[in-house]
Amino acid sequence: MSENPVRILIPEGRTLKAAEAQELGMIDALADDPLSAARTMALPDRLATAMLPEPATDPDAVAAARDAVAKRRPHQIAPQTAIDLVEAAACLPLTEALRIERAAFLDLRTNDQAAALRHLFFAERAAMAQGREDGADIARAVVVGGGNMGTGIAYALAQVGIMVTLLETDRKGVDRARANVAALYDQAVKRGKTSAADARAALSTRHSFHIGYEHLPPADIAIEAVFEDMEVKRHVFAALDAALPDNAILATNTSYLNVNRIAETVRNPLRFLGLHFFSPAHLMKLVEVVCADTTSPETLASVMRLAARLKKVPVLAGVCDGFIGNRILTRYRQTCDIMLIEGALPAQVDAAMRGFGMAMGPYEVQDLSGLDIAYANRKRMGWKDKPGFRYISIADCVVEETGRLGRKTSAGWYDYTDGKPTPSPRINGIVTRESARAGITRRTFTDEEIVDRVAAAIVEEGFRILQEGIAEKSANIDLVLVHGYGFPRWRGGPMHWAGRKGLSTILHHIEELAAEDPLSWGAPALLRQAVAEGKTPEELEPQDLRNNRLEQNR
Template structure:
């Protein structure tokens, strides 16, 4: 049963018991109604509500959001609960509907490590069972607005400071039993409290607009908090209507898609047992290598960082120290802990005295000869069971594996910078990679709290391959008539965190230039070569922010459009015999995002990605694609695959060098299927 109850000594103890986290599905709601009916019939003096296991209730069952609501509805259940002398004994996580249950009780006691919050806006909806109406009555309008619009979670001590709970106890149930009758009697239910004093929510609205640009739910949530000044029944009716309307919106569907995709990636069970890692070697102490070493050290793995010489070792140690200093500045580590941890990472030169590590991760310069030489040295210096991982962003992992003993132990681990912060980890499975090696990588990702996405071997894997196609398409837009700042503005309007040219200025134009030279696009048949980016580096020597000039001029307080760049682009169009035209923002977005989607179809066709949702995760977490659009492949389903097929067919007729219709897209349209169907067929 999803709910258990026990009545004795005029107390009804109700236990929510829907493993693993007591999600509030229809069975739990019905069970709660039955328990409340029994408590009322018995005339108990108090009701204590708690959860089984480590959770109180972790919120609604999001799977129900895609089906019509089934009674009993949680708002109706809580209206009944609110009339009774109930105490919430919050033993663990109380999120969303779980916290709304607690808010409908007269008194709330939480365990010291209980996690609370109303995170509904992160799924594109608003609290739908009284959260926006009861919380302002309990803690005030401004504090409630901040919590609800941000969807922020918080621990019991902060909840007590805010007034969300009334007490903290190691055993909340026993504390609820011992609560004096007089104390319970003087605590009013939210319905019986005065409406909150109106407060301006200007700051909360500005903060929400900045943090969640383009998203609807946070601003609707703030509208509802303002409506808490109305009589409670009217406010609850408004809240429920808003919840149901948002639940069926494109944004909510997209955010639910990402939520389930993340859960599937994090919970993936490998086909073989993993090797537990206690020691690791990291080769290269630059920004990426230092970040990887810092992250490994943070989960208790002994790290040896290898550099080529004394000067490089000094720089590596400085890079590590900067990370520990930053942790101290942010309050994540004490100075003493930072000093001890920094000293615990061994920095060595050469491969002569490496420990028998279970994994070695190479984070050196993006050059095939350099990487192969490193792995030859690691192969000779480490046990033949050591997992060997390359952090390459583009290079052929199969070629890197050539020549080492037992190539089945080599794979790619493509961290994203900064490696100790970014959640995404592309796990590149080479043709020889064994199940045990892959399982060990997944286990390491879980320990690092990374989001692992499996990818096959190709140039750029999933993310950088799509990025290359995206940039190539925007470069074509420059040649045809757009300017970099117009492209950036259009794509930021779509929801990208930064436009492609602002990103290049930040990372450095020389990085993309080196990759283009490696691929020799100028000489490749069947490719529409656009010379603008190469000329920026070769002729104008504009490398981005680090040189004060890239696609933008960086001499002032903020980046500014560059007349020199505009002249170079116009000159390039003339040289190619192209008559430039004004390109509207909508067309810029349409072409650039469609290019991402088309490349994603090819990646799926070739088996580089296991499922469309994996592509979405990579682009959201690694390349700042707007989460609320669900990633490029989910966005393709939202657009409609028949319409997408028609669009790409038209592009291919206009520019056959740059566009072709992906065969997988044609097949799905012919079969009347969606990309979401492929996610279901791949679900573990």
């Protein structure tokens, strides 16, 4: 093995700071005035340096690089190809190595993964450019709620120089919020993102903590981050409306609830909208900007400007249950639950989706976030008694009969030993029992069937979201699923992936599923139109979407 640790730069597309590049021998010198330094630098003997020695081969370093890239970028073609080419450079004559490199480049640039990554590159930049010109700058903010979400939002705001007041209802809540914010600064120091002195200065100068709504300092924006309860949120905004200046923007961080109903408590609803951060809010780049029926263009522009300042990827969404991301997530989970009752098991579904490239499977994710969250949402939506809806009992039985809520209770869809998940015989028993209760003869699912069914459900829901005007364009759905829900970046998001796979194939699959289970499946009119016209989701123009909505609303 090489004495020096393996530095993986090319396969991971890493960027280096100048000091690290000098340490690695990639640059010769650093200077505060590089132009002057270059003018006085003695030029090397060009003849002596024209033929550099061939690098030594190091099979152990190559193997270590392959292992590291396989873990960090599984399923991706280009990183492993890059390692092949670096290895070839140490073994082949220059002309032969260059010929191989050129051939690899031409092959890679035309494959599906390259197209997907280009698609996301331009979609991200278009989203982040929305806040660069219009809107007012925000200097002072109030954040309501000192839990993980509220403190993450407060910390993120403070990092871009905004003065933040974090509001709680009592002294105990304020003490907890202060400790949560301090913990984020401690983490930043440990990661080398800031110094201990700078962290102390930021905590003391940019953050304040407040009990109740009386005597709140003036603010340009207030962001609510309390738990998902409509009446609690309406109470919060009635109090903020009375306590803050009339021009302060009011934003709810709700994940599912009707933003228009919350806005009813505000005297001037023009200044109200949804601002759905993803947890952890100081790290996740995605934010759904939910435009209420009453949100003014000025309010929207100012929030987009704030998102750009935070270096977030803002995606505009309309009002519906779950907006873009959580609406699709709900459909995704429901589809997986149907496969459970028909014959699959949680660990198999998770493995199949990881094989597709998802960061985690749906049941692993639920164990991480807590089964109580999805359980409460199902109760809120009345799934058990919802007409025209196929209710699957398994997830509710797990919570109600066992009290298992995931990692927080050391047991959920999986059993946990020393923090490591293993398939649970008890959960598998509930799954098979509920199949029998429903009169279903269980069958075997292949991983391919699982992936195809989940992908079809996500794409179907994505077309409904486009059809209803919840998303402006298909690229926004791709951004939400990639940045918020672990959809593989190298597939470009579900809508882009569907276009590359072939919408006619997906439509045919949905029609087959609808024939078997009409309560759960049905082809959206916009999908049928796209297939009839031979268009991909990205090629659907605003006029296509408007006409489809008009037809739907007649």
